[in-house]
Amino acid sequence: MTAPRGRTGRPPLTEARKTEIRREIARAAVDLFVSQGVTSTTGEQIGRAVGLSARTVWRYFPSKESCVTPLFSEGIHAIAAFLREWPSGQSLQEAVDRWLVAGTGIAGGPDRSTVGALVRLTRTEPGLRAVWLQTYDEAEPAFARALAERAGLPADDLRVTIRAAMFNAALRAAVEHYAWREQYALRGDHAQGERTAAETELEATLRQALAVASEGVK
Structure with a gap:
């Protein structure tokens, strides 16, 4: 008989932390938009500014403008x-x-x-x-x-x-x-x-x- 498997990996983020992450992404996006323009800004750059991957950025926002x-x-x-x-x-x-x-x-x-x-x-x-x-x-x-x-x-x-x-x-x-x-x-x-x-x-x-x-x- 095998023991039930426990949950592995990182604990789920709280709603407060998700809100904080969204705000961090937003501020990073604004800084980049102002300094280099919207067209020249990429999701990779926005994510890098807050220590996230572009994939994570797109989980929170559907486009760079919506950030x-x-x-x-x-x-x-x-x-x-x-x-x-x-x-x-x-x-x-x-x-x-x-x-x-x-x-x-x-x-x-x-x-x-x-x-x-x-x-x-x-x-x-x-x-x-x-x-x-x-x-x-x-x-x-x-x-x-x-x-x-x-x-x-x-x-x-x-x-x-x-x-x-x-x-x-x-x-x-x-x-x-x-x-x-x-x-x-x-x-x-x-x-x-x-x-x-x-x-x-x-x-x-x-x-x-x-x-x-x-x-x-x-």
């Missing part, structure tokens, strides 16, 4: 969380200010310079542009659910759908506006000081965009 998805998604998730936590009866300005003071940050997700560099690439790289727009397309239902929950309405209510679309469009326009402003701020002899001003502008731009989109949302 950046986690960095796009983190900001979207932060905004959805903000909308869910926005107390009924509190103005949007008050909610945003409290969130920023708490240190959460309205942009959430990766650092702003990474976001700026990545969003700028979406203007010249069709593959990245497709990923960027797809991220916002998938975000809209999440925004709708958050707004519906806040208003006590069904998620498929037309008013909720329209408001979510307004928030979605306003946020994308604000981030793109910031990214291109940051590009110009990084030029010149006073790049560091101007960049700080541009980063401050991201919060102001998002505040303004959300305020416009929130008109009529009580």
Whole structure:
């Protein structure tokens, strides 16, 4: 009689570790895209930057452009969380200010310079542009659910759908506006000081965009 075989090999990765790996791949991909362009970047190079094989990279992402998805998604998730936590009866300005003071940050997700560099690439790289727009397309239902929950309405209510679309469009326009402003701020002899001003502008731009989109949302 033979003894039952035990499980061999490495233990399975936790979901937290998988998320961490996806983020490491995303950051490596952005660094390579910015430094040498999307066309010149290969899956082998992305994997090598984080100590993985290209085969492992393709297990996490279907294409090199899609490797950046986690960095796009983190900001979207932060905004959805903000909308869910926005107390009924509190103005949007008050909610945003409290969130920023708490240190959460309205942009959430990766650092702003990474976001700026990545969003700028979406203007010249069709593959990245497709990923960027797809991220916002998938975000809209999440925004709708958050707004519906806040208003006590069904998620498929037309008013909720329209408001979510307004928030979605306003946020994308604000981030793109910031990214291109940051590009110009990084030029010149006073790049560091101007960049700080541009980063401050991201919060102001998002505040303004959300305020416009929130008109009529009580």
